[in-house]
Amino acid sequence: MILYPHLDVNGEGHLTIGGMDTVALAREFGTPAYIMDENVIRTQCRTYLQTARRCFGESALPLYASKALCFTGIYRLVAEEGLGVDCVSGGELYTARAAGFPAERIYFHGNNKTDDDLRQALDMGVGTIVADNADELDALSRIAAEMGRTQRILLRITPGIDPHTHRAIMTGNVDSKFGSAIVTGAALDITKKALATPHLSLAGFHCHIGSQIFDTAPFRDAADIMTRFIADVKAATGFEASELNLGGGLGVRYTEHDPVIDHAAAIESIAAIVRERAAAAGIAMPRVILEPGRSLVAAAGITLYTVGSVKEIPGFKNYISVDGGMPDNPRYALYQSEYTALVAKRAGEPADFLATLAGRCCESGDLIGEGMRIQRPERGDTVAVLCTGAYNFAMASNYNRLPRPPIVMVKDGRARLAVRRESYADLVRNDL
Numbered sequence: 001m002i003l004y005p006h007l008d009v010n011g012e013g014h015l016t017i018g019g020m021d022t023v024a025l026a027r028e029f030g031t032p033a034y035i036m037d038e039n040v041i042r043t044q045c046r047t048y049l050q051t052a053r054r055c056f057g058e059s060a061l062p063l064y065a066s067k068a069l070c071f072t073g074i075y076r077l078v079a080e081e082g083l084g085v086d087c088v089s090g091g092e093l094y095t096a097r098a099a100g101f102p103a104e105r106i107y108f109h110g111n112n113k114t115d116d117d118l119r120q121a122l123d124m125g126v127g128t129i130v131a132d133n134a135d136e137l138d139a140l141s142r143i144a145a146e147m148g149r150t151q152r153i154l155l156r157i158t159p160g161i162d163p164h165t166h167r168a169i170m171t172g173n174v175d176s177k178f179g180s181a182i183v184t185g186a187a188l189d190i191t192k193k194a195l196a197t198p199h200l201s202l203a204g205f206h207c208h209i210g211s212q213i214f215d216t217a218p219f220r221d222a223a224d225i226m227t228r229f230i231a232d233v234k235a236a237t238g239f240e241a242s243e244l245n246l247g248g249g250l251g252v253r254y255t256e257h258d259p260v261i262d263h264a265a266a267i268e269s270i271a272a273i274v275r276e277r278a279a280a281a282g283i284a285m286p287r288v289i290l291e292p293g294r295s296l297v298a299a300a301g302i303t304l305y306t307v308g309s310v311k312e313i314p315g316f317k318n319y320i321s322v323d324g325g326m327p328d329n330p331r332y333a334l335y336q337s338e339y340t341a342l343v344a345k346r347a348g349e350p351a352d353f354l355a356t357l358a359g360r361c362c363e364s365g366d367l368i369g370e371g372m373r374i375q376r377p378e379r380g381d382t383v384a385v386l387c388t389g390a391y392n393f394a395m396a397s398n399y400n401r402l403p404r405p406p407i408v409m410v411k412d413g414r415a416r417l418a419v420r421r422e423s424y425a426d427l428v429r430n431d432l
């Protein structure tokens with residue numbers, strides 16, 4: 001099961017990505033390696049930008065949530081495609097700056113930005129800070145005053161949506177560590193505070209309801225609740241938000257059991273609600289910001305590994321051990337996330353071997369998946385795990401002192417290194 005049209009099987013029966021043979025890529029770049037199809041990321045960026053503009057007007061701006069996959073090359077790509085970015089730390093801001101990303105198109109998020117983070121953001125001219133809490137408003141006001149500046153902000157609001165029960169629940173998620181809840185009155189209180197705090201210029205509101213969501217109903221609920229909140233704030237304070245950031249969270253297909261999602265249609269259905277509710281509430285249509293991470297980059301990426309052993313435990317299970325694991329993909333260990341895997345040189349053959357795909361770490365929980373259907377490999381074969389473009393490299397560690405894999409970008413029949421493989425010397429670089 002190959003899941004995506006940029007993946008295919010060539011005449012030799014090998015898996016290809018962007019038309020390039022994955023067995024050859026493994027030989028050329030070594031394993032483990034992340035391979036990404038650049039055109040897939042660019043196409044997704046264009047889908048978001050064009051659909052957002054069509055639905056919300058020319059001022060609409062999708063932001064790439066760069067925590068999904070962060071390195072300088074991705075910021076350059078996103079800048080070329082005309083999107084903004086969402087950064088969540090000083091390290092992401094630094095990487096964006098190193099890539100020359102236009103600072104006015106950066107939104108800076110996080111529930112605990114340090115004074116240093118805030119100073120760094122102001123120093124580089126970050127366009128918008130998404131403020132999480134009252135302490136942050138005070139710190140930001142003080143720092144902006146010191147620097148003789150007024151900073152544009154949004155406020156992070158908790159609309160009270162549980163995306164996985166597909167309903168808006170009055171109390172749902174009020175206990176989140178992020179933002180201020182509407183239902184408790186905290187959201188209105190912090191809005192009043194932001195309006196009264198010097199050196200801050202409030203543009204509007206932000207919400208983010210969750211991740212890997214397939215159903216558009218929770219997004220439409222969020223759009224509905226946030227539009228009503230804008231109207232309530234206007235009635236209570238006279239302030240009318242000019243910007244509404246609806247966060248990220250649209251899902252992607254990791255396995256054949258996941259639905260195929262039409263991202264453009266999802267954006268259109270969310271837009272219809274905002275337009276309808278804004279008109280009904282008598283407020284101007286705000287500038288709408290979307291913030292996809294996973295759905296921009298996940299599908300573009302695969303990870304290539306080399307098989308070290310196949311262990312069959314009769315009456316129990318089969319293990320395939322590969323030369324990576326939780327250090328390059330911790331998502332199964334963290335959330336039991338499911339993936340699809342193929343033996344690259346036999347990608348067209350039936351996946352008739354039921355196996356646990358295990359990493360090489362000294363840790364029983366170091367697994368990439370259990371109960372996976374795959375061709376039976378042999379030592380030395382290349383295994384491809386699909387849809388690893390988001391939250392893999394970004395979450396990678398050096399556990400067991402394993403160097404992080406490289407990122408190889410393929411485009412129009414050529415492959416180039418975008419991030420070099422870490423060396424053993426890199427591993428001891430900071431050791432004193």
Ligand SMILES: *Cc1c(COP(=O)(O)O)cnc(C)c1O
Nearest residue numbers: 065208211248249291292293294
């Ligand atoms: C993680 C996150 C996103 C992106 O989520 P995806 O599920 O990757 O689309 C967007 N906005 C905020 C505030 C986030 O924390």
